Amino acid sequence: MPPSRADRPPRRVGEFDLIERLRRLIPAAGAGVRTGIGDDAAVVSLPRGALVTCDVQVEGVHFRRGTSAPGDIGWRALAVNVSDIASMGGAPRYALVSVLLPPGVPLRDVEAMYRGIGQAARAHGVIVVGGNISRTSGPLALDVTVLGEAGRVLTRGGARPGDGVWVTGTLGNAAAGLFLAHRPRVRVRGARALLRAYRRPSPRVRAGRALAARSAVTAAIDISDGTARDLAHVLDASGVGAVVHLERVPVAPAVVAAAQAAHLDPYVWALGGGEDYELLFTARPEFETSARAVARVAGVPVTRIGEIVPRRAGRWIVGPAGRRTPLRPAGWDHLVTRSP
Amino acid sequence: MPPSRADRPPRRVGEFDLIERLRRLIPAAGAGVRTGIGDDAAVVSLPRGALVTCDVQVEGVHFRRGTSAPGDIGWRALAVNVSDIASMGGAPRYALVSVLLPPGVPLRDVEAMYRGIGQAARAHGVIVVGGNISRTSGPLALDVTVLGEAGRVLTRGGARPGDGVWVTGTLGNAAAGLFLAHRPRVRVRGARALLRAYRRPSPRVRAGRALAARSAVTAAIDISDGTARDLAHVLDASGVGAVVHLERVPVAPAVVAAAQAAHLDPYVWALGGGEDYELLFTARPEFETSARAVARVAGVPVTRIGEIVPRRAGRWIVGPAGRRTPLRPAGWDHLVTRSP
Numbered sequence: 001m002p003p004s005r006a007d008r009p010p011r012r013v014g015e016f017d018l019i020e021r022l023r024r025l026i027p028a029a030g031a032g033v034r035t036g037i038g039d040d041a042a043v044v045s046l047p048r049g050a051l052v053t054c055d056v057q058v059e060g061v062h063f064r065r066g067t068s069a070p071g072d073i074g075w076r077a078l079a080v081n082v083s084d085i086a087s088m089g090g091a092p093r094y095a096l097v098s099v100l101l102p103p104g105v106p107l108r109d110v111e112a113m114y115r116g117i118g119q120a121a122r123a124h125g126v127i128v129v130g131g132n133i134s135r136t137s138g139p140l141a142l143d144v145t146v147l148g149e150a151g152r153v154l155t156r157g158g159a160r161p162g163d164g165v166w167v168t169g170t171l172g173n174a175a176a177g178l179f180l181a182h183r184p185r186v187r188v189r190g191a192r193a194l195l196r197a198y199r200r201p202s203p204r205v206r207a208g209r210a211l212a213a214r215s216a217v218t219a220a221i222d223i224s225d226g227t228a229r230d231l232a233h234v235l236d237a238s239g240v241g242a243v244v245h246l247e248r249v250p251v252a253p254a255v256v257a258a259a260q261a262a263h264l265d266p267y268v269w270a271l272g273g274g275e276d277y278e279l280l281f282t283a284r285p286e287f288e289t290s291a292r293a294v295a296r297v298a299g300v301p302v303t304r305i306g307e308i309v310p311r312r313a314g315r316w317i318v319g320p321a322g323r324r325t326p327l328r329p330a331g332w333d334h335l336v337t338r339s340p
Numbered sequence: 341m342p343p344s345r346a347d348r349p350p351r352r353v354g355e356f357d358l359i360e361r362l363r364r365l366i367p368a369a370g371a372g373v374r375t376g377i378g379d380d381a382a383v384v385s386l387p388r389g390a391l392v393t394c395d396v397q398v399e400g401v402h403f404r405r406g407t408s409a410p411g412d413i414g415w416r417a418l419a420v421n422v423s424d425i426a427s428m429g430g431a432p433r434y435a436l437v438s439v440l441l442p443p444g445v446p447l448r449d450v451e452a453m454y455r456g457i458g459q460a461a462r463a464h465g466v467i468v469v470g471g472n473i474s475r476t477s478g479p480l481a482l483d484v485t486v487l488g489e490a491g492r493v494l495t496r497g498g499a500r501p502g503d504g505v506w507v508t509g510t511l512g513n514a515a516a517g518l519f520l521a522h523r524p525r526v527r528v529r530g531a532r533a534l535l536r537a538y539r540r541p542s543p544r545v546r547a548g549r550a551l552a553a554r555s556a557v558t559a560a561i562d563i564s565d566g567t568a569r570d571l572a573h574v575l576d577a578s579g580v581g582a583v584v585h586l587e588r589v590p591v592a593p594a595v596v597a598a599a600q601a602a603h604l605d606p607y608v609w610a611l612g613g614g615e616d617y618e619l620l621f622t623a624r625p626e627f628e629t630s631a632r633a634v635a636r637v638a639g640v641p642v643t644r645i646g647e648i649v650p651r652r653a654g655r656w657i658v659g660p661a662g663r664r665t666p667l668r669p670a671g672w673d674h675l676v677t678r679s680p
Contacts, residue, residue, distance in 0.1 A: 041393035053381035138478010
């Protein structure tokens, strides 16, 4: 977090007072919660099947306090877990937030972080039902667990030869936003949306639920590691190969402009950048006819970028002029070295 | 963790290999798990209501690697969360394990830690369905989430005047074990059980379920902070007072002997020591007739140590010769200062 004016350090507020202050900043009660924060465990309702995931954000590994605002750190810690529920086709419902707090973090920054958690929670209908705060002598860390309601579940393992490979939204936005965050003098039309994509990613919850409701959709994953790497996870789990057509990969004009400023091929960001938190999914050919309806419900375009092939047919990107290059987990990085 | 012979550091094993190695050390599949480790989220079944809790153990705050064996650190991180499910009357079912790993921790210690997690999980019928491992530049930390199946739920808020105040087992064992762990030359009969109570606490899952099945039981909490402090949590949540009779507080002969070696009143440990992970509960008078049956099912004695009174009647300990002293959260520490 950036430095802010001196507040009393949280230690001097007292743990119970601190928890009470922070609790007001997050949605802590609502439908389905029988017992929330304040008892040994929360009691919640998930009758049709529970989706559960946790992911930790560690200062110095996943973020830096010098370059990320406290509210953005909080938002992201919740959002990345909501995205994991979205990619399984679930409805996020409840969260638990564990925070490791180093000495000297100003109270106002801790509150701003919880405000960010609360904003992301409200944006996705999530109630914070528990968690804990502990001192640490090391870096700030947020470990968030999100519970969701399962319907039909989309795993990574259902892709079959003949399926299309699809993505929601446009790719490379977060990587372009990261570039722009470090180069405030670079002017690009649409920069604000790219910065937001990086700082406050919007998990595709409505898209995930709409996709799970279509039996033609066979597998899904969220794009956190990078499109190529996350596609590889699906191919590994499904035991299949794939061909991706580079010219079909959706890239926003602002990303193209930012890539130009960075002297990079925009597909480096789109296929290798990661952290877009769009969904990558596979679907049988008949999905084509319902793609537009899904996009309307989800509020985001869906684009077919390739197709699943038998495992023995390999993993390929079809690039400019039909040239095939191997699909590597790092994405589309060979162009960087070939045309510097 | 104590030093061990040099192994390859986990970093050099590679994250995916490490996860695969560690996964073999824990129960990772079983009834109720539709999708476990390896997808974006786990899919589990908790149709009658989900109990969920998380607690973090941080090196330097909750344990020291120099004095706690890696297996004990792992056991405890899972057990303290199982205890929170037990105190609500639930059946622990699934766990997620987040580990922050500083550089230089030997692989064999990481494996020993996961073996400890696995042993505690097996002992309580828990399946590990997810989690994550992240690098950190700071202390080792384990954040564990446990999900349980709820039946009738015991909260902290149900105690009413006229109820008895009860505990399972005997108190002060963990504090005595901590003392003995630091004084290996002190010889006490029964020391092994005290050391185990400190190093590998046994959450009272069967007791919690048996208590929740009795409608006469009105509130419960697990004894983690200390008997007096945890009783205060119940009194706060229920809006009542209590009287505790010191001579009824169950203390094992080995704890008395260890306290003698430490020149302490054993009730200092029994009321203030904490980390016993016994249950403290309140029950209407008719519970007396079923106490023996509950003890048999639970495999642990239950003892009435006092009674709930109206809030205005206050919070008291009745000590030797009927003398009343205020019940303070720290427990029975005034004797230490009065008779040094």
